Amino acid sequence: xxxxxFFFLFAALLITVSAFTQNRYSSKSFxxxxxxxxxxxxxxxxxxxxxxSGDFNLSNTGVEKINTGVVKIxxxxxKSTKNSDIMDxxxxxxxxxxxxxxxxxxxxxxxxxxxxGSETIMTVNGNLTIAGxxxxxxxxxxxxxxxxxxxxxxxxxxILMSNHGVKPPSFMLGAMKVGDEINITYDIILKKx
Numbered sequence: 001x002x003x004x005x006f007f008f009l010f011a012a013l014l015i016t017v018s019a020f021t022q023n024r025y026s027s028k029s030f031x032x033x034x035x036x037x038x039x040x041x042x043x044x045x046x047x048x049x050x051x052x053s054g055d056f057n058l059s060n061t062g063v064e065k066i067n068t069g070v071v072k073i074x075x076x077x078x079k080s081t082k083n084s085d086i087m088d089x090x091x092x093x094x095x096x097x098x099x100x101x102x103x104x105x106x107x108x109x110x111x112x113x114x115x116x117g118s119e120t121i122m123t124v125n126g127n128l129t130i131a132g133x134x135x136x137x138x139x140x141x142x143x144x145x146x147x148x149x150x151x152x153x154x155x156x157x158x159i160l161m162s163n164h165g166v167k168p169p170s171f172m173l174g175a176m177k178v179g180d181e182i183n184i185t186y187d188i189i190l191k192k193x
Contacts, residue, residue, distance in 0.1 A: 025151055025190035027052035032186045034078065037179040045091060049077030052188050054107070056151070062120045063143045063151065069107030069126070075100060094161075094169045100132040111138065119144050130164040149192055156185040 032047040051072045057065040075097035080087040095103070105128050112123040120143045128137040142154045160180050161168050168178040 023058055024055050024193050025053065026193050027188060028150060028191040029189045030187070032073065032184065032188075034182055034184055036182040039177050043087065043178070044081045045078045045087075046081060047073045047078050049074035050188075052190060054190065058145070061115060062118065062145050063122070064113070064120075066107055066110055066122065066124060069105075069124070071105040073103040075103055090169045094131075094166055096131045096166075100129075102129075104129045105137070105139070108136070128159070128164075130161075131166050133164040133166075135163055146189075151190040153188045153190065154186065156183055158183050 030050045032050055033044060035044045054069040055067040056063050075095050076092055078091055105126050107124055107126045109125050111125055114121045122141045122143060123138060124141060125136055125138050127134045139157055140155050144152045146152055158181055161182060162180050168180050
């Protein structure tokens with residue numbers, strides 16, 4: 001009888017392990033855009049050096065769980081879409097790039113998971129560090145498993161620069177003032193490693 005019970009327990013364990021496969025991924029491609037406003041015109045910058053890594057539990061229906069996740073952006077890789085050296089210089093000064101060369105987001109916990117067709121929508125919490133100041137920040141991730149096995153993660157998040165101790169910059173002796181709120185948009189492709 002004990003041998004039979006052991007067999008059923010072992011079989012149940014195998015089924016559980018095969019239903020959820022843990023996988024590590026890293027960035028294959030990315031588009032991370034930071035957009036904001038000013039009293040003169042709107043502005044947009046893009047991050048050009050980004051490293052994303054994560055560990056996920058997958059099933060036949062898609063991503064079931066995030067175990068770990070880290071995003072690192074080189075602060076001086078953020079470039080104005082207007083190719084403005086002056087704008088970039090102000091951005092680096094505002095973000096204290098010399099003292100804090102990286103912006104990071106480190107996953108801490110999974111808050112919610114919903115399935116919407118082929119897409120998994122996850123709300124996660126993590127620590128967002130900008131200019132050396134770390135704040136807990138929720139993100140909504142729209143995750144899709146691509147035909148080749150890569151994962152695509154999309155979303156956006158509005159934040160206030162002042163929450164991270166960052167004073168929105170001004171230009172032309174204060175004639176142009178940048179708004180406190182910025183919108184970060186991300187579209188990241190992760191490959192299995």
